[in-house]
Amino acid sequence: MKLRQKILLLAIAPLIVALLAIAMAVRHQANLLAHQQRASVETAYLVSKEAELNHYVALASRSIAHLYDSGRDDDATRLEAIHILSKLDYGDDGYFFLYDLNGKNLMHPRQPELVGKDLWELRDTDGNPTIQRLILQAKAGGGLVRYLWEKPSSKKVAPKLGYVVMLPRWGWMLGTGIYLDDVDNALAKIDTQILANIRSTMMWIAGIAIASAMVVALSGLALNVSEYRVADAKLRVLAQRVVRSQEEERARLSRDLHDGISQWLVSIKLQVESGIAKLAANASRPEIAKASFDRAAGQLNDVLGEVRRISHDLRPALLDDLGLAAALDHLTREFTEHTSITTHFHYDGSADGLSDVANTVMFRIAQETLTNIKRHANASTVRVELLGYKSEVKLVIADNGIGFDVAGISQHPKRGIGLRNMHERVSAVGGKLELTSSIDGTHVVATLPRV
Structure with missing residues (x-):
């Protein structure tokens, strides 16, 4: 049974139970009042007849x-x-x-x-x-x-x-x-009228119950339709974001391959070809070609480093091999090397107990935050903390940059995509993301529950 159906059932069932309880209480009270009314009428009638009979006997005695x-x-x-x-x-x-x-x-x-x-x-x-x-x-x-x-x-x-x-x-x-048969007939008519009133009341209660259940059901149906439409719209937006993210990632990979690896490979090819030509022209003096081959070997090392960097950006091997703390430590050291921004990493407690997906989310949050700091913060120092508690793990990233307008960026249609992605990543694994920013810097806190 779907959640909406359960909620709908939990809304209708108590309503029906309450109305049934009310109907039973009303019926019980109506029957009780009917018996009391019947007894009162009968008592009043018999009292009046007793006086009447006493009067008749007194008349007969006087006669x-x-x-x-x-x-x-x-x-x-x-x-x-x-x-x-x-x-x-x-x-x-x-x-x-x-x-x-x-x-x-x-x-x-x-x-x-x-x-x-x-x-x-x-x-x-x-x-x-x-x-x-x-x-x-x-x-x-x-x-x-x-x-x-x-x-x-x-x-x-x-x-x-x-x-x-x-x-x-x-x-x-x-x-x-x-x-007393006339009295019994009169009392029977009273009983019939009371039973008819009770049946009428029960019919009204049943009608109210059916109408209420229908209102709740129709409201639930309308809510379901509305939620389905909202969910469908969100899915379309999410699909567009996924496609856009994929295209952005492909564009970045294309730039890295074209601007870095491709150019280096062309240079290596030229160096190798130059060395081969020198060997052919000076077969007796191979040391002349050695310089070209040495430069080609150095450039191959650079290509290998670039390949490792791209691979690390796609999926850091340290995250799978040594865990989240080691991957974040390596990420902060690389960030310091490439940006000259002083970055400190602090690890306290234990980050064990997070799923592989949660570890990846934490790492991507750190990547996205450090990228934003590099591009926009104009910061000189960054503090990265991974804190493990009994029931949750926190990632805290703070810088001393110029800050930004969090609300304005979040609502901008073409900016703040990275922030929205961060919120969606954390929300998808049951966590929460808190972000504050001022002229004194920006503070990002991602909290994920342990499995």
Whole structure:
């Protein structure tokens, strides 16, 4: 996987994870709030119904109070009270019921077939004793009881909330109730609405996640295209510099060969030809031709030295054989000999651990810097230091020349090519190049990390 793709993935992945975490947190909080809302609605509804049922039972009790409080306990009085209670209702499913304390049904306006039956052992579908629980609550002072009972309007068993009280002097349990299936339906609608809101919120979060991922992806794509264009432009510029450097190196080699070696070889050829002619004309006196051959031999030595110099400039053998320190020492001594500029070389620590490419970069930096000093600095002394540290190696070159405008040269389109090449060489091996210059001289520091 490419670096850009990794960066893009690292940008999108945390975004998706964060949005998923937010979605889970929102969903959890929404569910929690839904349960709390449902419980609050249900509690408020039941409280209101409890008050309502208590009011109904109180009304029913007052409707027979003149009989109950009369002190009479005969069958006629009780039948009159039952008759009054049977006529009381509120809606299709709102009625009152009576039981004695043994579970016998005394009145049921909606299910007359139950009147007179012993329902003490009646149990609902869950096995709970219905009448026993109602009577027990009435004996405890009255109150609410949840149970299952057939709903008159639908003829189906439904949850019911009953409210019962005792009429102790007659041994009766009086009660009424409301069916809770309507409440459950209302709560189910609330649940449905909440779930729809939660789904809508999740869809919004998913949409935001997709849109955000697309924005990041498109931004990454645009960045990639931009970077590819910049990289392509840099490669073209670099290729042009490489070609230009190659042409400059070829031109320098051509000048060295033409101005130095070629002329010397022509001179040697002429000296040899002159010596041969002298030998032919004065065979008895070879010493006359010896001078020509001696001059030719001397010039051959000069040619060999020039060949070694050119070879050293292309790739110093000392760099491969004895290492960077020895190559720099030799380079500074040669610089002193050819320029008459006093050059001091100092080596401290160890330069071991640099790769062959890094050694070459250090040597080329020194070559380029000394060449610039020779051409432009007008310096009288140069200090070259190679310093080896635990994690890096530094090359320091300082002169006492006239200095130059670093920023101006770096930005000049036709000048500063050597400086740019130095920066690129050092950057290519993971190092850094620092260059400062003033009227007191120029200071170049190349730092490379150890392998």
